[in-house]
Amino acid sequence: MSELLAVTREVFDEVMVPNYAPAKIIPVRGEGSRVWDQEGREYVDFAGGIAVNGLGHCHPKLVEALKTQGEKLWHLSNVMTNEPALRLAKKLVAATFADKVYFCNSGAEANEAALKLARRYAIEKFGAHKTQIIAFHQGFHGRTFFTVSVGGQAAYSDGFGPKPADITHVAYNDLAELAAVISDNTCAVVMEPLQGEGGIIRPTDEFAKGVRELCDKHNALLIYDEVQSGVGRTGDLFAYMGLGVTPDILTSAKALGGGFPIGAMLTTTDIASHLKVGTHGSTYGGNPLACAVAEAVIDVVNTPEVLNGIKQREQLFREGIEAINAKYHCFSEVRGKGLLLGAVLNDDYKGRSRDFLLASIDQGLMALVAGTNVVRFAPSLVIPEADIKEGLVRFEKAVAQVVNA
Ligand SMILES: *Cc1c(COP(=O)(O)O)cnc(C)c1O
Numbered sequence: 062m063s064e065l066l067a068v069t070r071e072v073f074d075e076v077m078v079p080n081y082a083p084a085k086i087i088p089v090r091g092e093g094s095r096v097w098d099q100e101g102r103e104y105v106d107f108a109g110g111i112a113v114n115g116l117g118h119c120h121p122k123l124v125e126a127l128k129t130q131g132e133k134l135w136h137l138s139n140v141m142t143n144e145p146a147l148r149l150a151k152k153l154v155a156a157t158f159a160d161k162v163y164f165c166n167s168g169a170e171a172n173e174a175a176l177k178l179a180r181r182y183a184i185e186k187f188g189a190h191k192t193q194i195i196a197f198h199q200g201f202h203g204r205t206f207f208t209v210s211v212g213g214q215a216a217y218s219d220g221f222g223p224k225p226a227d228i229t230h231v232a233y234n235d236l237a238e239l240a241a242v243i244s245d246n247t248c249a250v251v252m253e254p255l256q257g258e259g260g261i262i263r264p265t266d267e268f269a270k271g272v273r274e275l276c277d278k279h280n281a282l283l284i285y286d287e288v289q290s291g292v293g294r295t296g297d298l299f300a301y302m303g304l305g306v307t308p309d310i311l312t313s314a315k316a317l318g319g320g321f322p323i324g325a326m327l328t329t330t331d332i333a334s335h336l337k338v339g340t341h342g343s344t345y346g347g348n349p350l351a352c353a354v355a356e357a358v359i360d361v362v363n364t365p366e367v368l369n370g371i372k373q374r375e376q377l378f379r380e381g382i383e384a385i386n387a388k389y390h391c392f393s394e395v396r397g398k399g400l401l402l403g404a405v406l407n408d409d410y411k412g413r414s415r416d417f418l419l420a421s422i423d424q425g426l427m428a429l430v431a432g433t434n435v436v437r438f439a440p441s442l443v444i445p446e447a448d449i450k451e452g453l454v455r456f457e458k459a460v461a462q463v464v465n466a
Pocket residue numbers: 166167168169170172201202203204253257258286287288289290314315
């Protein structure tokens with residue numbers, strides 16, 4: 062075997078497009094909820110990629126699925142179908158409201174497919190006028206130009222020239238504002254059933270049900286972006302199950318592959334019928350390697366052991382953060398659901414979430430932010446209690462580091 066080229070963090074600045082600002086460390090190995098960097102330093106992982114490694118690092122069942130499929134068949138393109146894709150689709154259909162599945166490679170692509178399908182459906186069924194897409198401020202749906210324009214943060218979509226048209230943004234949890242703009246020209250309402258990037262914001266029950274009713278009233282499709290909230294994250298396989306609201310189209314990615322890239326769009330037979338042969342596609346979508354890993358993810362996550370364990374873990378996180386806050390007084394609340402939690406900074410620390418993230422790395426902990434005011438945690442759904450406790454010890458040190466600086 063040839064020698065591996067030695068690389069350091071400096072190489073990033075030398076040869077990578079500067080659209081990211083990665084941490085100073087380079088992780089090289091992970092196991093469960095622990096990660097080691099180039100120097101052999103160990104970290105507790107409360108980030109899970111960004112809510113991606115739902116079963117931690119190198120879960121034995123996922124490694125086995127990848128190895129087994131890796132020795133059988135890697136790729137065919139969609140000129141042929143393949144067994145892992147069909148098995149995964151069967152399992153997703155059996156576990157959800159959906160009858161049909163479309164596979165792609167990322168969350169943005171799943172949402173791109175959902176938005177294109179919604180437009181097709183509305184135009185073909187009701188006429189060319191029905192193209193309005195309503196989405197929510199602070200919503201995040203990916204970085205393709207359509208999805209980033211539907212996302213509710215102008216900072217991410219500005220500066221790229223003319224945007225896809227007929228997209229309206231309203232305030233999350235404000236039913237009256239939605240009621241004022243929705244009409245028979247509305248093609249779809251797109252929402253995260255728990256806003257992730259936007260700050261870990263739960264919809265009220267009244268809002269979630271009201272959105273569904275308004276969509277029904279105006280023949281608009283309800284698209285749930287479950288790229289972050291799905292695959293067990295909130296304690297249900299998908300967050301819609303806990304809300305008691307069923308969408309017309311659901312998108313999944315992130316934890317669906319547990320770290321292997323895959324995205325999926327789920328919908329009903331009637332709606333799916335509008336994506337006829339040739340209307341949409343993806344070379345890698347439904348790739349056998351990705352689908353074999355995702356099938357193993359669903360097999361493990363969609364069990365009472367894993368889903369029921371999430372509540373206890375959420376409790377440990379909430380109690381741990383509250384205890385830290387009782388000493389250091391930097392958070393105004395802990396919000397979210399299941400293992401997608403946000404510690405919201407109070408006015409004294411407003412805008413400083415990144416300081417907490419960087420201090421966490423210093424203390425051997427991987428955490429996330431959700432905007433400038435929220436420290437976000439999205440650990441493995443099967444993180445051992447001992448790792449939660451050790452991670453919280455390190456988080457307390459990180460908080461002390463920021464507070465006492
Ligand atoms: C991360 C995310 C996306 C985008 O997923 P990518 O795989 O990065 O394209 C879309 N929607 C939500 C809710 C997300 O959290």
